[in-house]
Amino acid sequence: MKTIRKMAxxxxxxxxxxxxxxxxCCHGVTPERLASTRAxxxxxxxxxxxxxxxxxxxxxxxxxxxxxxxxxxPDSMEANAVMDFxxxxxxxRPAEGYPFxxxxxxxxxxxxxxxxxxxxxxxxxxxxxxxxxxRIPNEGKYYRWWHRSKQWAWEHMxxxxxTDPNIDASRIYWFGISEGGYGSxxxxxxxxxxxxxxxPMAGGEPLRNAPAENLGHTPLSLITGDQDYMFYRNxxxxxxxxxxxxxxxxxxxxxxxxxxxEEGHGHPVTYGMTTPWLKQFSxxxxxxxxxxxxxxxxxxxxxxxxxxxxxxxPISEDLIARVDTTEQxxxxxxxxxxxxxxxxxxxxxxxxxxxxxxxxxxxxxxPHYGIELNNTRRYxxxxxxxxxxxxxxxxxxxxxxxSVYVNGHLVxxxxxxxxxxxxxxxxECFGDPMRLFPAAIVAEW
Numbered sequence: 001m002k003t004i005r006k007m008a009x010x011x012x013x014x015x016x017x018x019x020x021x022x023x024x025c026c027h028g029v030t031p032e033r034l035a036s037t038r039a040x041x042x043x044x045x046x047x048x049x050x051x052x053x054x055x056x057x058x059x060x061x062x063x064x065x066x067x068x069x070x071x072x073x074p075d076s077m078e079a080n081a082v083m084d085f086x087x088x089x090x091x092x093r094p095a096e097g098y099p100f101x102x103x104x105x106x107x108x109x110x111x112x113x114x115x116x117x118x119x120x121x122x123x124x125x126x127x128x129x130x131x132x133x134x135r136i137p138n139e140g141k142y143y144r145w146w147h148r149s150k151q152w153a154w155e156h157m158x159x160x161x162x163t164d165p166n167i168d169a170s171r172i173y174w175f176g177i178s179e180g181g182y183g184s185x186x187x188x189x190x191x192x193x194x195x196x197x198x199x200p201m202a203g204g205e206p207l208r209n210a211p212a213e214n215l216g217h218t219p220l221s222l223i224t225g226d227q228d229y230m231f232y233r234n235x236x237x238x239x240x241x242x243x244x245x246x247x248x249x250x251x252x253x254x255x256x257x258x259x260x261x262e263e264g265h266g267h268p269v270t271y272g273m274t275t276p277w278l279k280q281f282s283x284x285x286x287x288x289x290x291x292x293x294x295x296x297x298x299x300x301x302x303x304x305x306x307x308x309x310x311x312x313x314p315i316s317e318d319l320i321a322r323v324d325t326t327e328q329x330x331x332x333x334x335x336x337x338x339x340x341x342x343x344x345x346x347x348x349x350x351x352x353x354x355x356x357x358x359x360x361x362x363x364x365x366x367p368h369y370g371i372e373l374n375n376t377r378r379y380x381x382x383x384x385x386x387x388x389x390x391x392x393x394x395x396x397x398x399x400x401x402x403s404v405y406v407n408g409h410l411v412x413x414x415x416x417x418x419x420x421x422x423x424x425x426x427x428e429c430f431g432d433p434m435r436l437f438p439a440a441i442v443a444e445w
Contacts (some may be wrong), residue, residue, distance in 0.1 A: 034418065038436050041420055045427040046163045055156065060166055063088030063131050064122055071153060073137060078149035081137035086118050091128030097168035098130035099196075099279055100161055102154075104145050104176030104183045106202075110136050126275035130167060132157065145176070145183025146190070148298045154187065158194055159431045169433050170285070173278045175199030175221075177271060185210045185222065185240075190297050192218040193306045194432070196283040199274035202228060202267050204236035206372040208360055211293040212243040212255075213341070214305075217284040219256040220244065221277050225265030232371055234261060239374075251289070256281070285434035286394045292342045293358060304429050306344070307395070307437060311386040312444075313340055315357060340382060344389075349396045351389055351404045353443065355382040381407050386444040390426055390437035391416050398439060406445045416441060 056069035067088055073081035089098055103121055105113035114135040121131045134153070136143055144150070161167045172195055176184040181203025188198030189210040197219040204224050224237040241259030248255040258277060262269045285306075292305040294313070303310050315338045343354040356379040364374035389404060396402050396416070404412040416439035426437040 034438060037420060038423060038438070041423040041427065042433055042436055045424075045431070049159055049163050049431070053156075053160065055160075058087040058130070058132060058160065058164070060130075061088050063090055063118070066118060071156070073149045074152055077152060078137065078142055078147065081142070081149050083134050083137050083150075083153055084114070085132055085134040086114075086121075087130075087132045089128070089130045090122070090126070093166060094128055094168070096170075097164075097166055098128055099126070099171035099173065100130045100132070100167050101126065101275060101278075102157070102172075102174045102184075103131060103133045104174070104180030105133070105136070106176075106178030106180055107143050110139055110143075120271060124272055124275045126279050129275075129279075143179060144298075145180060146186045146297050148300050150183075151190075151297065151300060154191065158191070162432055170283045171196050171279070171281075172283065173197050173199065173275070175201065175274055175278065176203075178202045178267065181222075181224075185220075186297060188218060188220060189214040190295075190302065192216075193285070193430075194283070197221070197278040197281040199223075199278050201271060201274060202233070202269055204228075204231075204233040204240065206236060206375075207239060207243055208295075208362075208372060208375055210240075211295055212240060212247060213291040213293050215244065215257070216247070216251060216254040216290045217287050219278075219281045220259070221257070221274050222259045223269050223273060224261055225267060225269050226261035226263050227266045228269075230267065231369065232366060232373060233267075235373065236371075237261060247291075251291075254287075254289070283434065285432065286392060288347065288395060289345045290343075292344070294340050294342065296339075305342070307390040307392075307435065308342060308344060309388040309390070309429050311388055311442065312384070314384050315340075340385070341379065342387075346395050349400050349402050351396075351402060351441075351443075353387070353389075353404065353406045355385055355406055355445075356380060357382050384445060386442065388425075389441050389443055390422070390429075390435070391439040391441065392437050402441060404441055404443045406443055409445065411443045411445050412441050414441065 055071045059067035061067050065088060066086055068086055070082050070084040073083055103117050105117045117133045121133055162169050174184045174187055174195060181200035182205055184198055185200040185203055185205045186209055192214045195218050199221040201223050222237055222240055224233050226234055228234050244255050244257040290306050294301055339358040341356045341358045345352045359378040360375050362372050362375045365372055398416050398418060401413055401415045418438040422438055422440045423436050426435055
């Protein structure tokens with residue numbers, strides 16, 4: 001992890017000095033040229049991205065100045081959607097760049113909530129830091145931070161952050177309050193591979209909306225009042241904690257979390273506890289083990305996570321038939337929700353992928369709002385699929401053959417080819433200086 005952070009920092013500073021001594025020989029790019037080739041590929045990516053980027057930039061002035069900008073979101077995703085935002089910094093720029101905080105406000109009148117976010121950001125004890133504080137584009141049914149239109153904004157924002165030498169790519173944090181708590185919990189699970197940590201407050205999503213499995217290397221702080229009864233927040237929050245406790249027992253050291261009901265509090269909680277906790281963590285961009293439940297958020301899935309890129313993800317015909325049948329059932333508790341779950345593990349040049357289809361069975365709903373309170377899951381081995389497995393010297397010895405197994409079956413065995421093409425593919429896929437993978441192997445089954 002330390003090597004990855006060093007590489008990212010040097011790339012962002014335009015340095016070609018990062019040592020590639022971990023690689024003894026490579027096809028396509030020699031060990032001596034690997035570092036400079038990486039830097040050149042990244043520099044071209046940054047140049048091309050910045051040339052095509054037509055949206056307003058972040059401000060690097062003090063956040064207290066209240067500098068405003070705006071982005072126009074795609075009309076095909078949300079009509080008349082303009083996302084105004086405050087941006088700025090607190091404190092002096094660290095040598096490696098500012099830690100970056102995205103703050104998502106609650107669902108009250110948007111101008112009031114937006115200005116409250118600006119005031120809170122100035123009070124939180126997290127300097128030096130950079131902030132982006134957006135205002136929801138539209139109220140009413142569009143008052144959700146996880147809609148497709150906002151996903152477009154966040155992915156654009158991530159590209160902007162990761163190409164900005166003023167921002168530390170290893171320290172990106174998302175958090176929010178109330179509706180922003182719900183949003184940041186969903187988004188943390190969806191974009192976990194980009195985040196160092198996340199901090200929803202006064203929220204509490206049903207687990208199907210924000211699978212805890214995806215947070216194996218993204219520490220989560222979730223604080224809700226013990227008397228916050230609306231929408232079952234005081235019930236759903238500890239259920240996330242219970243799931244993370246279970247995962248931490250199963251995978252020791254991977255699922256760091258602080259999930260708590262603050263005693264004597266209703267909807268407002270002690271907001272100032274969150275960012276100091278988040279700021280202690282740095283991103284692990286290339287873990288040797290992770291879980292990924294590839295779930296839909298507003299009818300859209302991600303196509304990549306950490307070092308996996310999905311090339312084909314067919315759901316079995318039997319599962320589709322069951323879903324088609326149960327979706328028409330009168331009892332919504334019987335609806336099954338198909339997804340795919342990936343578990344990646346690499347050790348001694350052996351990649352083990354466990355790939356399963358996931359069926360959700362809702363076992364308990366709130367009778368008034370229809371909120372999903374509990375569920376069970378059924379896993380079935382995925383019969384078919386294809387992924388691109390990106391590799392680096394952090395994950396394997398690139399001088400030796402790599403074996404890739406899917407559900408216990410060998411599907412690929414070859415020496416990785418290190419090339420500019422793989423680095424360019426990684427740029428297109430992730431846009432991330434901490435994931436400039438020099439090699440990749442396609443696994444199809």
